[in-house]
Amino acid sequence: MGSVGRNLTKTLHGGRVSDWHISDWPFPCGHDSDRLEQMKDSIAISILIFVALLLIVGLYLLISGWRGRRVGSEPRCRKCGYILLHLTSARCPECGTTISAPNTVIGEHQRRWGRATTGIILMILGCVPMMAPEVRNNNWYRYLPASFVLRGLDFPATFQKSMWELERRDVLEKTLPESAKQKLIDKLLQKQVELSKSPTGHNSLVYLSKAFMDGHLTESQMELFLDQAILATIAVRPIVTEGDHVSFSVRYTGSIPPGFSPWFWCQHKDTLCKHDDQIELLHRGDSSSFRLGSLGNSHELSVPAGAVGKHVIEIESTWTIWYGAFRDEAGSRKLDTRTRTIKASYEVVPR
Numbered sequence: 001m002g003s004v005g006r007n008l009t010k011t012l013h014g015g016r017v018s019d020w021h022i023s024d025w026p027f028p029c030g031h032d033s034d035r036l037e038q039m040k041d042s043i044a045i046s047i048l049i050f051v052a053l054l055l056i057v058g059l060y061l062l063i064s065g066w067r068g069r070r071v072g073s074e075p076r077c078r079k080c081g082y083i084l085l086h087l088t089s090a091r092c093p094e095c096g097t098t099i100s101a102p103n104t105v106i107g108e109h110q111r112r113w114g115r116a117t118t119g120i121i122l123m124i125l126g127c128v129p130m131m132a133p134e135v136r137n138n139n140w141y142r143y144l145p146a147s148f149v150l151r152g153l154d155f156p157a158t159f160q161k162s163m164w165e166l167e168r169r170d171v172l173e174k175t176l177p178e179s180a181k182q183k184l185i186d187k188l189l190q191k192q193v194e195l196s197k198s199p200t201g202h203n204s205l206v207y208l209s210k211a212f213m214d215g216h217l218t219e220s221q222m223e224l225f226l227d228q229a230i231l232a233t234i235a236v237r238p239i240v241t242e243g244d245h246v247s248f249s250v251r252y253t254g255s256i257p258p259g260f261s262p263w264f265w266c267q268h269k270d271t272l273c274k275h276d277d278q279i280e281l282l283h284r285g286d287s288s289s290f291r292l293g294s295l296g297n298s299h300e301l302s303v304p305a306g307a308v309g310k311h312v313i314e315i316e317s318t319w320t321i322w323y324g325a326f327r328d329e330a331g332s333r334k335l336d337t338r339t340r341t342i343k344a345s346y347e348v349v350p351r
Helices: 003-013 031-067 113-131 146-154 156-172 178-190 192-196 202-213 219-227
Strands: 069-077 104-110 230-236 239-241 245-254 263-275 278-281 288-291 297-304 309-324 333-349
Touching: 031 113, 146 156, 146 178, 156 178, 156 202, 178 192, 178 202, 178 219, 192 202, 202 219, 219 333, 230 263, 230 309, 230 333, 245 263, 245 288, 245 309, 245 333, 263 297, 288 297
Parallel strands: 239 333
Antiparallel strands: 069 104, 230 245, 245 297, 263 278, 263 288, 263 309, 309 333
């Protein structure tokens, strides 16, 4: 990880950050809300018990009605149902089966359609209460093991509910095992960039950033977290006419939330431009800064388009991530400094 990672480990593990606040908490907190949740749970569980009884009784009636019963006292062939009376042969005249006790039944088989229909109706009625708000909106995830809830993070449809439940166990109840917490951090790191582009990813990134500042990330996790913290891209026109200048935009955005005063903020400066193997220094004056989690920062540059054909532009950029008052280096904590090369290609066509 290098000296930056080792210094970060010493700094972050030396003390927890006390000035971080979680906003827009997705579930209620406090004793009154706990009693309300317990009441909702009781109602939902009562409904489920009632539903289970209806489904069990309905299934029993459906199966017993479909299997039916035998009516009458005459012996019949088990295979074809032929009445085995007044016979002179040891075989069934209808199907040829040998007449014996195991191959003989008493009475005619009849299905009990009324009983089966009643079972179907009860099963349908049993499904109706499942649509009740107390059942649909209840947090059933709280009854699932952490390993099962973690798997819900792999699917977009269940990601949000799974994340809320894991946060609740970790932050409110303090019951999330450390092994599960590390797996949660690993999954969030895999989705860090994706979550930064999602309108529903804010709370997940807040949790990940707080875990970083509280020293819960391993060195390799911190390295990945910081490596993905800044997203640098070049936007250039794909087709340029011969003899023109090609204008391109260098954009920086953050994949972690800014915090709530103090902030995560970034200071960056483009130092080198490489175009068609020609290197030139960029003189852009002072470095630019922006708060991570905001709309980011961008600037426009221009170079001669070059000859007809395909070309590549490379920008070497250096940025530093800080935590503290915005643009106050003396009062902020320096978290990381990185230099990275970003590329874009375009094609020049004849005029």
